[in-house]
Amino acid sequence: MPYVNIRITREGATPEQKAKLIEGATRLLVDVLGKNPATTVVVIDEVETDNWGVGGETVTVRRKRGQ
Amino acid sequence: MPYVNIRITREGATPEQKAKLIEGATRLLVDVLGKNPATTVVVIDEVETDNWGVGGETVTVRRKRGQ
Amino acid sequence: MPYVNIRITREGATPEQKAKLIEGATRLLVDVLGKNPATTVVVIDEVETDNWGVGGETVTVRRKRGQ
């Protein structure tokens, strides 16, 4: 019954990619710890680049510089 | 001063229902632990069904199958 | 399949009280939103009073003042 929360910037992840994250994270818990996939929950949060900071500045600013 | 975070899929919860969740979670902390309601915070996150997975697949897929 | 996270200061909540929080939070989601209790997850985090702040000071300091 693990709970996995994946937080990424909102930059165009497709439904197919998000389904792969959910499938992959669930399989990881099954493979490494033998957890029951039926009760493994994965939640993806997509966060605006204005709201995500690293190195003291927003991802919006970093993207403009090409990072 | 507890903090409660309720995460649900975004599937049409009304403002009235969300108010009931907030009222009920606050009362629960008061009743069970004697916490001060004035400083009890409840935050509800509504998550797209594409972003919520259980059993290794998205809730979007499960809903299409009627689950 | 909701996920509820209850964060409280570590100040002696008993296993019985924690079981009541889990039972009550689960029932709240069932009663208000018709969620399936079998897949409702509740996680309680107990946090040291040195690590919890409100009003800009730790709960440890507040408790010493009788708050």
Add this chain to the structure above:
Amino acid sequence: MPYVNIRITREGATPEQKAKLIEGATRLLVDVLGKNPATTVVVIDEVETDNWGVGGETVTVRRKRGQ
């Protein structure tokens, strides 16, 4: 490599204000604990006032009363 999550109600914080929160939280970790700013992550969540409760009622209701 700290991770800071700032949760506020969605009530008009500007990109400039959010950039200041990110800069300030990063500097705080550097100043107090000597953390490396390059790997310090700050994520801001803006939550609808219908979804944020304090004192057992939503911020929407509190704002209508002038609180």
Add this chain to the structure above:
Amino acid sequence: MPYVNIRITREGATPEQKAKLIEGATRLLVDVLGKNPATTVVVIDEVETDNWGVGGETVTVRRKRGQ
């Protein structure tokens, strides 16, 4: 620069298993979304079975019944 939080019950995960969770979750973000592993953070929370509920009861109670 994704952030992944894996929450599991504290039931004896070894350092080797936790290292595998961290490695696997990081690779997943690289493989699916092309994220930079150097800035991908994974945090594992281990939660006492008294503090984790599913189906309205604690994992402690479920384990005693053999679930």
Add this chain to the structure above:
Amino acid sequence: MPYVNIRITREGATPEQKAKLIEGATRLLVDVLGKNPATTVVVIDEVETDNWGVGGETVTVRRKRGQ
């Protein structure tokens, strides 16, 4: 009524340092957004180095290499 969660590795932060984090984060929300400090909550989570990963490996391993 903001909620701030600061997650760091457990590597000897003192009560005085944690009090400074709480004070500083609270003041940041007051200064930037005019929030009420009395209802601003700051919670610090200290996480074992075995449970924190960056670059696909645990902080325990990184510290041994001198990083």
